[in-house]
Amino acid sequence: MKILIVDDEEAIVTLLRFNIEKAGFETDIAFDGKKAIKKAEKNNYALIVLDLMLPGLNGLEVCKYLRSHHNETPILMLTARGAEEDKIKGLELGADDYLTKPFSPKEVVARINAILRRTTALQNQKSTTLKIGDITIYPERYEAVKNGESISFTRKEFELLYYLAKHAGRVLSRDQLLLAVWNYDFVGDTRIVDVHVSRLREKIEVDTKNPRYIKTIRGLGYKMEDAFR
Structure with a gap:
C-alpha cells in the first residue's frame, strides 16, 4: 500500500x-x-x-x-x-x-x-445491507437511500452511520464510538465523534434540532433509533 x-x-x-x-x-x-x-x-x-x-x-x-x-x-x-x-x-x-x-x-x-x-x-462487510426506518444502507457503495433518494457520505461519516445502525437501540458512548469507528487504542479527542454526528444529522434528519434517528443521550452518548417505532 x-x-x-x-x-x-x-x-x-x-x-x-x-x-x-x-x-x-x-x-x-x-x-x-x-x-x-x-x-x-x-x-x-x-x-x-x-x-x-x-x-x-x-x-x-x-x-x-x-x-x-x-x-x-x-x-x-x-x-x-x-x-x-x-x-x-x-x-x-x-x-x-x-x-x-x-x-x-x-x-x-x-x-x-x-x-x-x-x-x-x-470492505469485508460489503454484503451486509442494513435498513432502519426509511433508510437503507449499502456498505459496498458507502451510500444510503432514504425515500428513494441517494445520500452520499465521506468514508468516516459512513462508517459511523453503519456502526450506529448495526447497534440500533443501544446507547453508545463517545469513547465507544471513537474506539469502534476510529479504532483508537489510545486516548483520542471525542469531539471528532460530535462533528461527524452533526454531519450525519444534516444528511439524514428532517429537523437536526429534533432528530428522529440519531438521539443524544445526555451524559452518556448517542443512540440510533428506528424513526417508525
Missing part, C-alpha cells in the same frame, strides 16, 4: 517518509496543494497524510476539492497546535482524522494503521 505525504517542510517529509516506510508502506510525496491534487487524481493511494499549511492551495482546500470530486481516499490531516477551528473544519470537509504538530512519528503510524483497519473491516 502506498501513502501520499503532503507537506512543504522537507525535514517533516523526510521524518514521515522514513517512519512510514519503516512500518512497511510505500510512499509518495508532494510539497504543495496543487501537486497533491494531481497525484491523488492520478494514483490510487491507501491514505493521504495532508498538512494544513501549504503554499498555493492549503490542506483544507485540497480536502474539499478531493471530496467534492468523489475521491474518498482516507485523509490524516496535520494541524498546528491550537488551531481548533481548522481541525473541526477539516473534519467537516471530510478528513478522517487529525494530528497536532509537533507529533510523534509512532503516533502517525498508529493513526494510519487505525484508519486502514477500519477501511478494511468495512
